[in-house]
């Protein structure tokens with residue numbers, strides 16, 4: 001079975017009522033810290049400033065910026081199909097954002113020197129940090145500023161994603177549990193085979209979590225139990241679950257690939273500096289004093305000429 005296209009995985013993700021993506025799921029401390037960072041950035045912008053938010057998802061950065069400076073004029077782009085005004089509830093700030101769905105960072109049609117600020121949170125690096133930065137910097141006005149929060153190869157989110165990837169790969173492997181479930185429902189495999197696979201999966205010394213394998217097993221049980229009374233619905237549910245799991249895998253593989261090393265950040269710095277940008281980068285910690293829990297890299301700068 002094929003993995004979903006990269007962009008489709010994000011479109012599926014953003015079709016649910018959620019504002020955030022790359023945060024630890026057990027606590028909202030990291031998102032609070034990031035929100036504060038964006039609010040501080042926003043408060044330094046003049047009223048009515050034009051802001052371009054790159055790879056916006058469902059508009060988390062735009063929401064944070066507007067929450068403290070509601071005169072900003074924000075354009076927010078993403079390559080995925082997004083419709084945050086319709087999908088995300090209780091985020092009134094998003095109503096003022098000009099979202100551009102299905103829009104690649106490399107295909108923007110804004111005029112040069114349009115924006116007072118450019119922002120990105122775990123976004124621009126998915127397009128290739130250095131190349132995409134070189135492409136977007138001309139959209140900044142002279143004295144315009146940018147702030148990017150970028151994945152760090154050693155960040156908490158990337159380290160925790162590695163185990164999740166292994167678990168998703170086990171579930172989606174060829175002739176594995178999800179593929180066999182669909183075959184059983186379609187009459188192309190025996191139920192006993194699925195049962196054996198399930199038992200082996202639970203017995204083996206594999207990475208398993210309640211959040212991923214636990215939920216998939218609960219889903220499979222429901223689907224099997226409902227099959228006799230509504231086979232069509234069971235097959236649809238199984239296909240949808242399979243797609244969700246494969247999409248998550250695709251997303252997490254992209255996420256880990258987007259992690260930047262100190263060397264790649266240095267290359268980025270050299271490139272943007274050569275364009276007349278006064279830039280810098282540093283590791284961003286949840287607790288900067290104890291240097292505890294690495295969130296990512298913070299990359300900031302001003303266009304000088």
Ligand SMILES: C[S@@+](CC[C@H](N)C(=O)[O-])C[C@H]1O[C@@H](n2cnc3c(N)ncnc32)[C@H](O)[C@@H]1O
Pocket residue numbers: 007010011019020021022054055056057058059060061077078079080103104105106120121122123124126127
């Ligand atoms: C981790 S999400 C971040 C979303 C949002 N900034 C946030 O913090 O919630 C990464 C986003 O990058 C988008 N993306 C990846 N490559 C892109 C590109 N070339 N142009 C525009 N968006 C892109 C994906 O569709 C996805 O929504």
